Every structure is written in C-alpha cells, then in structure tokens.
Amino acid sequence: MSIGNEWQQELIFPPAPEFTAQANAGDASIYATAADDYEAFWASWADRLEWFTPYNTVLEWNPPHAKWFLGGTLNVSYNCVDRHLSTHRRDKTAIVFEGEPGDTRSLTYAELSVEVNRFANVLKKLGINKGDRVTLYMPMTPEAAIAMLACTRVGAVHSVVFGGFSAESLRERSNDSGAKLIITADGYWRRGHIVPLKKTTDEAVAGCPTVENVIVLQRIGVDAGITMVEGRDHWWHDLVAGVSDECPAEPMDAEDPLFILYTSGSTGKPKGILHTTAGYLTGVTATTNYVFDIKDTDLYWCTADVGWITGHSYVVYGPLANGATVFMYEGSPDWGRTVGEGAGAAPGPNRARLWDIIERHKVTILYTAPTLIRSCMKWGEVYPQKHDISSLRLLGSVGEPINPEAWLWYHEFIGGKNCPIVDTWWQTETGAIMISPLPGITNTKPGSATKPFPGICAEIVDEQGNPVKDGQKGILVIRKPWPSMLRTLWGNDERYKQVYWSKFEGLYFPGDGAVRDDDGDFWLLGRVDDIMLVAGHNISTMEMESSLVEHAAVAEAAVIGKSHEIKGQAPVAFVIIREGYGPAAGDTEAADKLRAELKEFVAHKLGAICRPDDIILSAELPKTRSGKIMRRLLRDVAEGRVMGDTTTLADPAVVASLREKYSSDES
Numbered sequence: 001m002s003i004g005n006e007w008q009q010e011l012i013f014p015p016a017p018e019f020t021a022q023a024n025a026g027d028a029s030i031y032a033t034a035a036d037d038y039e040a041f042w043a044s045w046a047d048r049l050e051w052f053t054p055y056n057t058v059l060e061w062n063p064p065h066a067k068w069f070l071g072g073t074l075n076v077s078y079n080c081v082d083r084h085l086s087t088h089r090r091d092k093t094a095i096v097f098e099g100e101p102g103d104t105r106s107l108t109y110a111e112l113s114v115e116v117n118r119f120a121n122v123l124k125k126l127g128i129n130k131g132d133r134v135t136l137y138m139p140m141t142p143e144a145a146i147a148m149l150a151c152t153r154v155g156a157v158h159s160v161v162f163g164g165f166s167a168e169s170l171r172e173r174s175n176d177s178g179a180k181l182i183i184t185a186d187g188y189w190r191r192g193h194i195v196p197l198k199k200t201t202d203e204a205v206a207g208c209p210t211v212e213n214v215i216v217l218q219r220i221g222v223d224a225g226i227t228m229v230e231g232r233d234h235w236w237h238d239l240v241a242g243v244s245d246e247c248p249a250e251p252m253d254a255e256d257p258l259f260i261l262y263t264s265g266s267t268g269k270p271k272g273i274l275h276t277t278a279g280y281l282t283g284v285t286a287t288t289n290y291v292f293d294i295k296d297t298d299l300y301w302c303t304a305d306v307g308w309i310t311g312h313s314y315v316v317y318g319p320l321a322n323g324a325t326v327f328m329y330e331g332s333p334d335w336g337r338t339v340g341e342g343a344g345a346a347p348g349p350n351r352a353r354l355w356d357i358i359e360r361h362k363v364t365i366l367y368t369a370p371t372l373i374r375s376c377m378k379w380g381e382v383y384p385q386k387h388d389i390s391s392l393r394l395l396g397s398v399g400e401p402i403n404p405e406a407w408l409w410y411h412e413f414i415g416g417k418n419c420p421i422v423d424t425w426w427q428t429e430t431g432a433i434m435i436s437p438l439p440g441i442t443n444t445k446p447g448s449a450t451k452p453f454p455g456i457c458a459e460i461v462d463e464q465g466n467p468v469k470d471g472q473k474g475i476l477v478i479r480k481p482w483p484s485m486l487r488t489l490w491g492n493d494e495r496y497k498q499v500y501w502s503k504f505e506g507l508y509f510p511g512d513g514a515v516r517d518d519d520g521d522f523w524l525l526g527r528v529d530d531i532m533l534v535a536g537h538n539i540s541t542m543e544m545e546s547s548l549v550e551h552a553a554v555a556e557a558a559v560i561g562k563s564h565e566i567k568g569q570a571p572v573a574f575v576i577i578r579e580g581y582g583p584a585a586g587d588t589e590a591a592d593k594l595r596a597e598l599k600e601f602v603a604h605k606l607g608a609i610c611r612p613d614d615i616i617l618s619a620e621l622p623k624t625r626s627g628k629i630m631r632r633l634l635r636d637v638a639e640g641r642v643m644g645d646t647t648t649l650a651d652p653a654v655v656a657s658l659r660e661k662y663s664s665d666e667s
C-alpha cells in the first residue's frame with residue numbers, strides 16, 4: 001500500500017470462512033466472468049426469471065438509450081408472487097408487518113397472491129388499464145406492496161409519493177405523470193400522531209384534473225376524521241369485497257414502463273425517473289441475491305419507506321422476486337411498544353424499538369441508513385444491549401457515505417463483531433445497487449463501498465473525463481449500460497440527456513465524487529452538484545430556494561447543506577428580505593417570528609424533511625462579479641470555518657457581516 005494516501009484505510013475486515021462457505025456469492029471468479037462478458041452475466045440473471053415469451057436480444061445500446069431483453073414478455077407481479085406458489089414457498093411467509101401501536105400481521109405468498117389478484121381486479125374495475133399511471137400515497141403497511149404489485153399485474157405504471165411529502169408535492173407529481181387514480185389511506189401512525197394522508201390528498205386532488213378516483217385504505221378508523229367525496233372516493237375494503245381473487249397477469253414487453261419515481265433535481269422540478277420491466281427486475285433480483293445473501297431461512301428487514309427507491313427495490317421487488325420473507329414496519333425507530341410492559345402496553349418513546357423488533361421477530365438481515373445508525377450511536381449502546389439481537393447475520397447501509405465511526409459502532413454493537421457490513425452505493429436512477437461488497441467475497445473497510453457489482457463498469461475521471469490515478473479524487477462515472485438503469489425522465493428525454501449524459505460523452509454521470517484506493521476500493525465523497533443529502537434523502541437546494549422566494553417577504557434565497565452530526569447534511573437558508581417586510585433593527589422577537597414562519601412555509605410546500613434547520617436574514621448574499629452566489633462561502637459561514645478564498649467576490653465585506661449575523665441568528 002502506498003504511504004500518504006489519505007483514503008487508504010488500514011482497517012480491513014475479511015469475510016469469515018463460515019460465511020463464505022454458505023454464501024450465494026462465494027467465488028470471486030464471478031467478477032472476472034462478468035467483466036469478460038457483462039451481457040452474458042446479466043442474461044444469466046434474466047434467465048432466472050419466469051418469462052411468458054423468451055427474449056431474443058440481450059442489449060440494444062444507442063447511447064444514451066438502452067433496451068434490455070428485447071422480444072421477451074413477462075410480468076413483475078407474476079415473478080414476485082405467482083412463481084412461488086408452485087414451490088415450497090407457497091405457504092412461506094412473504095411479509096411480516098408491525099404497526100406503531102404494536103399490531104402485527106403476516107401474509108404467506110399464497111395469501112399475498114389473493115390480495116394482489118383482488119386489488120388488481122379493483123384497479124381494472126376503476127378503469128385502470130395497461131400504461132395508465134397510478135399515484136400511491138401510502139403508509140408502510142402490506143397494502144403498499146399489494147398496491148404496487150397489483151399495478152404491475154395489470155400493467156399500470158405506479159408513482160409512489162413518500163407519505164411525508166406535502167399536498168403540493170403530491171399534486172405536482174400526480175399532474176406530471178397524469179395519474180388517473182390516487183391510492184392512499186385515512187392516515188398512519190408516527191410518534192403517537194396521525195399523519196393525515198387523506199386530508200392532504202384532498203388538498204392535492206383539488207388541483208389534479210387527471211385524477212378520477214381515490215382509493216382509501218382504512219388504517220386509523222374513526223379517529224382519522226376524514227370525509228369521503230361521493231363518486232370519487234372509495235374505501236379499499238369495500239372495493240375488494242366484491243371482486244374475484246383471480247386476475248391474469250398482463251404480459252408486458254421487457255421495455256414496458258414499470259414505474260416512475262420522482263427525485264430532486266438540482267434545477268427546477270423534480271425528475272420523474274422511469275424504470276422499465278425486465279431490466280429493473282433483473283437488476284434487483286441479482287443484487288438482492290448476492291449482496292444480501294438472501295436465503296429461505298432469513299427474515300430480512302430493510303427499514304426504508306416504500307416512498308423511496310430503496311423501498312421499491314429492497315423492500316418489495318428484489319426480496320419478493322427472491323421468495324424472501326420481508327419485514328415491514330410503520331412509524332419511527334424511537335417510538336413504539338414500551339419495553340417490559342407487555343404486548344398491551346401503549347406505545348411511547350422507545351429508543352430500543354428496532355432492537356425490540358429484531359429480538360421478537362428474529363430478524364437476520366438489517367438494511368438501514370447512516371443517519372439512523374448515527375442517531376442510535378448518540379442514544380448509546382445501552383438500547384441494543386437490552387435486547388438479544390444475535391439473530392442478525394448481515395448488516396447493510398445506504399443513502400450517503402457512512403463515516404468510519406458509525407461503521408465501527410454498527411459492526412460492534414449491532415453486528416456483535418460477526419456480521420459482514422455491506423455499504424451499498426446506488427441511486428434512484430440506477431434502480432439497483434451498483435457499488436457494494438459481496439459479503440462472502442469482499443474484504444470490507446469502514447467507510448468504503450468497495451467494489452462495483454459484477455457487470456457494473458464504474459470508473460473515476462477528472463473534469464475532462466480522463467481516468468484519474470488511484471488515490472486521486474475525481475468524479476464517479478459508469479461506462480457501460482446496466483439492466484436496471486433509468487430509461488429516461490418521464491416526458492422529458494432532453495433533460496435526461498442533459499442531466500446524466502452531457503457532462504461526459506458516452507459516460508453516465510451520477511453526480512458523486514469518489515476516489516479509489518490501491519486495492520481498487522471505491523470511497524464515495526458526496527455530491528458534486530447542488531443536491532443535499534439530508535438524513536439520506538436527496539433534496540435540491542434549488543427547489544428549496546424557489547419555494548422560499550414564493551413567500552411575499554423573500555426577495556432572494558440561497559440554500560446550502562451544512563454538515564450535521566446525525567443527518568449528514570442539514571439545510572440552511574440565507575434569505576434577503578424585501579424592503580418593508582423585514583423586522584425593525586433590534587426587534588429579535590419579530591425576526592424569530594419571521595424565521596419560524598419561513599421554516600413552516602418551506603415545510604408546508606415541500607414536506608417536513610425540507611424544513612430548514614437555520615434561517616439567516618440578511619441584507620446581501622456573497623456573489624461573484626458575474627452574479628453567481630458563492631455557496632462555498634455560505635457553507636464556510638454556516639459551518640463556522642475560516643473564510644475560504646474571497647478574491648472573486650464582488651463585495652468581500654458581505655461575508656464578514658454574514659458571519660456576524662449567523663452567530664446571532666442561529667437558533
């Protein structure tokens with residue numbers, strides 16, 4: 001190993017021989033085989049799916065447009081459900097659910113099949129046909145998976161909107177996709193409160209001309225206090241009561257749209273990432289099998305919400321395609337059944353909820369996010385130590401770079417020092433895991449996502465697109481197409497080309513910085529664009545700025561992500577107040593009120609996860625002479641650093657005054 005390479009970690013954790021002996025991927029030669037002929041590698045995974053008609057062409061690549069497994073037809077719900085019914089998995093548990101109040105439910109594959117078939121018939125009854133778009137705004141209950149699978153069964157394109165998003169976000173996304181139907185619930189439980197999904201849906205649908213019907217799942221009951229609109233709103237349970245439990249799975253072309261999922265763009269509106277049928281299913285099937293080493297004996301728990309790509313690929317499609325048993329939970333990790341008070345105990349604050357669940361259900365694989373691991377670390381190991389979590393055999397991390405301290409804590413206190421950790425780098429756009437250890441093969445290092453998955457050609461280049469030497473920081477790119485890659489942005493192919501393929505000719509640009517060490521291991525360095533990773537959620541600084549300037553008092557806004565111990569990054573907004581709206585000098589009460597109002601304004605517009613941590617009311621923003629806001633300097637101010645280079649500033653005094661402001665305004 002070379003000396004002086006700051007990315008080279010000396011800490012190396014080789015896989016345990018016992019793990020390797022039983023691993024789905026235990027032989028390192030798969031890397032060479034896949035590199036030799038990546039099309040053949042992916043085809044071998046596609047061949048594990050059940051096809052109605054076999055494909056005849058593995059890949060057609062007209063950069064930047066890829067088509068995989070052409071000529072084939074298949075159905076995703078058939079592959080995730082029906083396929084298992086003629087095997088030993090028929091009566092195997094598919095989904096185990098635990099709600100915040102402590103209610104539990106489980107469904108076998110046979111039972112899941114009945115629910116999916118019925119709900120697919122409901123969709124048909126409401127006039128949903130192949131190619132129609134359906135918005136899901138759902139709680140984390142089995143019905144979220146059932147609704148997704150039912151859409152795929154009839155060939156409808158689902159667009160799941162995270163249940164924490166605002167009415168405006170829901171409206172914008174439903175309108176962009178042209179959804180005919182919204183599926184929601186009366187609400188769900190989170191930290192003792194009801195999140196009013198239906199009320200928010202009502203607010204959104206008022207501005208959604210294409211939406212004809214709303215299906216409402218009853219999760220809460222009378223307490224939800226909702227009203228049903230005659231002719232438009234239907235209870236889920238009423239609709240399924242009257243339909244058959246057999247609905248033939250629609251044969252879909254390999255490249256037929258499967259789902260749209262919106263993600264933040266660095267400029268303008270959210271981007272509707274489009275995934276298609278066969279390639280996506282192939283990618284998530286392969287990665288779930290190899291990275292999570294899924295076995296029939298596992299109880300697999302990915303803590304992500306179905307509103308994110310992680311929930312799509314690794315709560316629903318990847319695990320079910322592998323016939324796994326999946327655990328799903330409602331609520332939050334620090335609120336649940338109170339320990340030691342029995343099953344009937346009222347839920348309340350409980351920082352041991354995850355460990356309590358793992359102990360009672362005997363979870364074997366846990367896949368979660370660094371932000372959550374850091375919170376648990378802050379709360380202390382006393383919480384996991386109260387529980388027997390020795391059923392765990394594999395741990396995963398996703399969403400942002402995991403800092404070595406958090407990795408080591410996860411390894412020691414959750415993994416009991418004998419669970420491999422897979423730090424998985426990927427994106428909404430990539431559909432499936434791209435860089436990750438294979439737990440039976442790879443030497444892991446705290447903080448490194450290690451190696452590209454077999455068949456994935458990842459490289460690091462400089463600003464000109466030339467490969468950099470190992471040890472040198474650069475920009476991550478993907479050189480060859482892969483089956484689960486996004487196909488385009490819904491309704492905006494130009495933007496697809498511009499965002500992902502225009503930075504470097506013929507190379508996919510994910511927007512992340514990276515460096516590779518001498519062992520060929522990748523270390524991800526965070527975003528190189530204007531996207532923040534707040535608690536692992538991708539949030540656009542632009543989107544927050546546009547929403548701030550919609551407030552009457554705001555003339556101009558600049559948002560940056562400042563480093564945050566738990567969340568990774570936290571949004572901080574610097575705003576210039578319009579003349580006549582600002583609090584009088586020295587009136588701190590009025591200033592506090594305005595800051596609180598602006599925070600609320602953004603949270604209402606974009607959803608609570610976009611609420612700025614700090615708002616700095618300012619007279620000016622640091623700008624270059626060409627008028628570009630110097631975010632780097634704002635970051636310096638927010639993080640209390642010594643000022644960076646200010647030589648290109650139009651007015652260097654601005655930063656000094658901002659710094660002064662920041663220390664007084666910080667709340």
Ligand code: WT7
Pocket residue numbers: 263309310397398399400401402423424425426427428429449510511512524525526527533536537538
């Ligand atoms: C961005 C994608 C993939 C599902 C969750 C987020 C960052 C994700 C890692 C990781 C370092 C990571 C990247 C990426 N990211 N996983 N293991 N190490 N960074 O999906 O919302 O599409 O965000 O999350 O910056 O580009 P997303």
